[in-house]
Amino acid sequence: MGHNLLAVGTPAVPGVFQGRKVPCVATNTLPAKRTGKAGSTIFLKTLMAGSGIFFVLFVLGHMYGNLKLLVGESAFNEYAHHLRTIGEPMLPHRGALILAEVLLVLALVAHVYSAVKLWQRSGKARSQRYAVKKSGVGGIEGISAPTMRWGGLFLLLFVVFHLIQFTLPKVNFDGGTTENPYRLVHDSFQLWWVALIYVLAMVALGMHLMHGIWSASQTLGLTGTPSARKNAKLVSHAVAAIVVIGFLIPPLAILFGII
Template sequence: MTTTAPGRRSGQATTIALKLLMAVTGLVFVGYVLLHMYGNLWAFSGQQAFDEYAHHLRELLTPMLPYGGLLWILRVVLVASLVGHAAAAFALWARAAKAREQRYAVKKAVTATLASRTMRWGGVALLAFVIFHILHLTTHTINPGGDPESPYLRLVGSFQVWWVAVIYLLAMLALGMHIRHGAFSMLQTLGLTDNRRRYRISHAVGLVLAIVIAGGFALVPLGVLLGIVTT
C-alpha cells in the first residue's frame, strides 16, 4: 500500500485551493472586462451617447443605493478579487520555484505557448497598468489630455496623446495574452479539459476571449488615433 505523507497532502490541498481562488477571481475579471469593453465601445456612438451611458451607470439601483453606489460595490469586489488573484499567483509562483530546486533525471518535453511563458510577468505588467488606469480615468490624478467634465472628452483627449494610446495598446496586448492562457487554465482547474475534445475547446475559448476582449478594448484608442472617434 502506498500512502501520502500528511505534509504532502496538505501542500497539495493548498495548491488546489490557490488554483481555485485564481480560477474564481479570474472568472470575475473576465465578466468585468467584457462589460467594461462593451461600455467603452459606446465611444463610437459619439459624445452624447457615451456620456449618457457613463451617467446611467452611476444611477443603477438608485434610490436603493446612493448615486454611484453600485460602482463602488463593484470596485470593492474587484479590489478584493485582485488582491486574492495576485496573492494566489505569487504563492503558486513561489511553490513552483521551490519545486524546481529538485532536479529530475528525466525531463519531459513540454509544449508551451508564448502566452503561458509570459503569464507571470504579464500579470505584473497588467497590475502596473491597472494602477495607472485608476490614476488616469478614475481618480483623475494623471491628466495627460486634460480633465474635462465630460467622460467622452476626457477619454478622447487622453488617447489623442500618442504615448497614452501606446500604453493602452501594449496593455491590451498583455491582457490578451494573459486571458489566452488564463482562461484555459481556469477551465482546466474546474475540470473541463479532461479529454482531448474538451482540451481543444478550452484552448479555443481562451483564444476567442483574448481576441474579443483585447481587440474590443484596442478599438477605442485606435479609433482616436485614426480620427474615427473625435471631439
C-alpha cells in the first residue's frame, strides 16, 4: 500500500506520516439525518413559544373580565353581553367571539403538539441516563421546570372542566340558573370544592407561566446578556403573580362572602 493512504474511518486531520505531509482526506462518516423545517426542534420550540404568548395575552384579558365580578352583577353581565356583540352589525352575533375561540383552539393544538413532540425527543435523548447534577436553575424555576408537563396536562383537563361549567353546556353545580352569567359564576364559587379546583388550577397556571415565559424568552433570543436574563426572569415572575392573584381574588371573595 502507498504510505500516503489513510485508514477508512480515521479522522480527516492533516499531519505528517513517515516524514511526509499527509493531506486532509474525507472520511466515510455519514452526516446526521436532518429533519424538515417543520419537524425541527427549533421550529417546535418557536411554535410553542408563539402559541404560549398568545395564551398569555388571552389569560390577561380573561383575568380583567373576571375582575368585573367585584363591581357587581350589572357590570359583569354587561361585559359578558358585550363579548357576544363585538363587531355587530359587520359580524353576526357572537361572530368575533367565535373567531377568537377558533384561534384559541388552533393555538391549543399547536401548543400541545409541539409540547408532545419535544417531550418525546427529550425522552429519547435521555435513553442513557447520567448522574449529573443540574446547575443554573434554582428556586421556584427549579420546581416549575420538572412539573411543566404534568402541570400542563392538569391545566388541559381544567380547561375542559371550565368550558363545560361556564360555556357549553353550562352547568350550575349549585342548582341555580345558567342563563345569568353573574349568578352562574357566583353560585359556582360558593361551593368549596369548585373553588378548590380553581385555586389548584391557578397555582398550576402560575408555575406554567413562570417557566413558560422564561423558556419562550430563551427561544426567541431575548436572554443573550445577564441583564436580559434578569429582565426575562423578572417578567416571568411578575406576569405569573399578576395572573394568579388576579384570577383568585373573585372566587375567594365569593367563597368567603365578601361579594
